[in-house]
Amino acid sequence: MKKIIGVLLTTILIITALYYCFIYFITYSNGVRSGELIKISRKGVLVKTWEGEISQGISGAQIFTFSVEDKNTEVIQKLKKYQGRYVKLSYKERYKTFFWLGDTKYFITEVSQEESPHFRSKNHTDD
Numbered sequence: 001m002k003k004i005i006g007v008l009l010t011t012i013l014i015i016t017a018l019y020y021c022f023i024y025f026i027t028y029s030n031g032v033r034s035g036e037l038i039k040i041s042r043k044g045v046l047v048k049t050w051e052g053e054i055s056q057g058i059s060g061a062q063i064f065t066f067s068v069e070d071k072n073t074e075v076i077q078k079l080k081k082y083q084g085r086y087v088k089l090s091y092k093e094r095y096k097t098f099f100w101l102g103d104t105k106y107f108i109t110e111v112s113q114e115e116s117p118h119f120r121s122k123n124h125t126d127d
Contacts, residue, residue, distance in 0.1 A: 022095070028105070029093040033064050034114055037087045040068075040079040049102045050076055054087065066091060067102025078111045086116035 034052035042048050050068040055061075064091065070077055079087075090110035097105050 002119045018039045020098075023098065023099075024094070026095070027092040028095050030091070031093070031114055032088060032090050034086065035064060036116070037079065037082050037085060038063075040076075040083060047100045048077075049100070052079060052108070054089065064089075064106070065104050066106040066108050067097070068108045069101060072108070075108055075111050079108070082113050084110065086114050088112050088114045 033054065033056065035056040038053050038055050040050065040052040042050055050070065052066050052068065054064050054066075056064055068079065070076075088111070089108050091106045091108050094105050094107065097103070101107070
């Protein structure tokens with residue numbers, strides 16, 4: 001009986017570890033989004049996570065919400081610096097998330113400031 005319980009518990013632990021590894025390391029997609037950074041904040045009751053939003057349309061018509069892992073301190077500092085500016089975000093999308101990682105499935109890996117297409121200078125052409 002002890003052997004069956006031991007095998008059962010070991011199997012459950014292995015399945016749980018594999019599930020966690022799949023969710024954490026296997027990405028569904030990678031991509032880039034641009035927009036005006038309208039929010040970056042650290043929120044949560046028991047576990048604090050970094051959450052943010054960019055507006056991808058005029059007057060906030062399309063909002064992209066994202067999370068940032070705590071280990072990406074450089075990304076967090078840049079997001080704080082670029083608050084209210086037009087930015088380009090590189091992200092990875094996971095199949096699911098865990099509550100201690102963030103609220104969304106989209107995790108930012110890089111951020112850079114961009115020139116807003118709404119306020120481009122007259123000398124700039126896209127030819």
